[in-house]
Amino acid sequence: MKYQIVIAGFGGQGVVFLVKVLAICAGNRDIPFLGTENHGMSQRGGAVSCDIKIGDFTNPVIDKNQANLIIGLDANESLRNIAFLRADGAMVTNAKEDYPSIPFKLARVDANAKALNKEFPIQGLNVYMLGVALACVEDFPFSVDEVKRAITQMNAKVAEQNIKILDMAIKNYIS
Template sequence: MKYQIVIAGFGGQGVVFLVKVLAICAGNRDIPFLGTENHGMSQRGGSVSCDIKVGDFTNPVIDKNQADLMIALERNEGLRNVAFLKLDGTIVTNAKDKDTYPELPFKGFAKIDAFKKAENGEFPIQGLNVYMLGFALIHDKNFPFSIQEVKDAITQMNAKVAEQNIKILDQAMKDAEEQK
């Protein structure tokens, strides 16, 4: 298996948390995993992006046109990192309904206004990252881990908030199925 993911957001959104969850998924199956964290201004709400490579890779950095999936926790950060996605890749993005994206040539594209859902009390804003991961699980048929593997990793990552995060993940998957 070889699979590459870019997660893009800004400081405080939990980009690094998702890298750790996916690392646990890989570790639980003894699959090689490389991840990078680019978070220079993260403490001040600046850009944060992480590259994740699942499989037998030697370099953790994803080159342009190589990612299979991009999870954009915020619209502009997704657009800023879109050059890393393969043409047959999938992008899932958190964007307002009124936001328009330029025409993108990618095979898979899904958008949801996760900020609005959090503002409406559908889930706590701290769970935005997990919500977008759940959204990606449904929209990317090639995702390298099963739903159960992701849930197990969330529990291993932080058992204290696992129940809440799994509820958020389930809600996101339900919303994604309804959107299809």
């Protein structure tokens, strides 16, 4: 397996949490995993993107036109990273408005509105978007059960809530 993901958002949105979940998924299957932070994590609210390479890679940085998937926790950050998406790639983005014509597979969800409507706590936006990716990206490298297991391994105290959010996203997107 070789799979490349860009996760983009802002500091404080849980980009690094998602990287850790996917790293645990890879580790549980003994699949090589490389990850890198492309922008500073030191400032809450600053732009953050992480490159993830799952499989046999030597360089952790994703080149332009190489990512299989972009998970955007913010619409602007999704667009800012679109150059990394390959022609047959997919983008899962948290966006209120429809995007202009984009030649990629696109799943757009207004997760901010769902959080504001108290469907889930805003801190769960990252997990919600991961659930959307699981629901709509056919070649996602891990199963729902593998992701749930990794979430539990990361932090058992909040695992139940995060798994509920993940399940909600999957159900909402498939419905």
